[in-house]
Amino acid sequence: xxxxxxxxxxxxxxxxxxxxxxxxxxxxxxxxxxxxxxxxxxxxxxxxxxxxxxxxxxxxxxxxxxxxxxxxxxxxxxxxxxxxxxxxxxxxxxxxxxxxxxxxxxxxxxxxxxxxxxxxxxxxxxxxxxxxxxxxxxxxxxxxx
Numbered sequence: 518x519x520x521x522x523x524x525x526x527x528x529x530x531x532x533x534x535x536x537x538x539x540x541x542x543x544x545x546x547x548x549x550x551x552x553x554x555x556x557x558x559x560x561x562x563x564x565x566x567x568x569x570x571x572x573x574x575x576x577x578x579x580x581x582x583x584x585x586x587x588x589x590x591x592x593x594x595x596x597x598x599x600x601x602x603x604x605x606x607x608x609x610x611x612x613x614x615x616x617x618x619x620x621x622x623x624x625x626x627x628x629x630x631x632x633x634x635x636x637x638x639x640x641x642x643x644x645x646x647x648x649x650x651x652x653x654x655x656x657x658x659x660x661x662x
Contacts, residue, residue: 519574519606520559520562520576522607523559523576523604523637524542524557524559526604526606526611527601527604527635528540528542528557529605530600530601530604530605531555531557531600534596534597535555535596535600538553538554538555538582538588539551539553539555540554540555540557541554541556541557542556542557542558542559543556543558544558544559549583552583552584552585553583553588554582555580555581555582555583556580556581557578557581558578558579558580558581559576559577559578560577560578560579561575561577561636562574562575562576563575564641567640570642570643571640571641571642571643572640572642572643573638573639573640574640574641575636575638576637576638576639577634577635577636577637578634578635578636579632579633580597580601580632580633580635581630581631581632582597582631582632582633590618590631594618597618597633598616598618601616601633601635602616604637609639611637611639612637613635613637614636614637614638615634615635615636616634616635616636617633618631618632618633618634619632619633619634
């Protein structure tokens with residue numbers, strides 16, 4: 518559920534700031550819209566326990582920008598980095614732990630396609646009480662052994 522909230526919040530922030538640029542998520546496998554558009558991919562979602570009822574949820578997004586004539590990356594860069602700095606997750610502000618524009622270099626020294634990278638860490642609590650059994654095994658047919 519928190520993954521969907523993060524994606525929804527990111528989508529909302531980008532659509533509010535860049536009304537004329539479409540946004541698609543790679544995970545949705547939708548057809549590509551005409552340029553310009555953002556193609557977003559969730560590249561990391563991990564949950565690290567802090568204590569018995571608290572954990573840190575870490576998310577990393579790669580956001581590729583497909584430009585159109587007159588709207589290069591340079592024209593949106595400052596606004597994009599500012600927009601990615603903070604998201605509203607269910608009424609709670611979530612500041613990015615890292616935001617950057619990256620342009621990787623391949624083994625042959627050629628510059629690859631650039632993308633924006635945004636990483637967020639949000640501390641969460643759980644209301645569930647842990648019992649002694651940490652793992653159960655599913656048997657064929659879907660029941661627990």
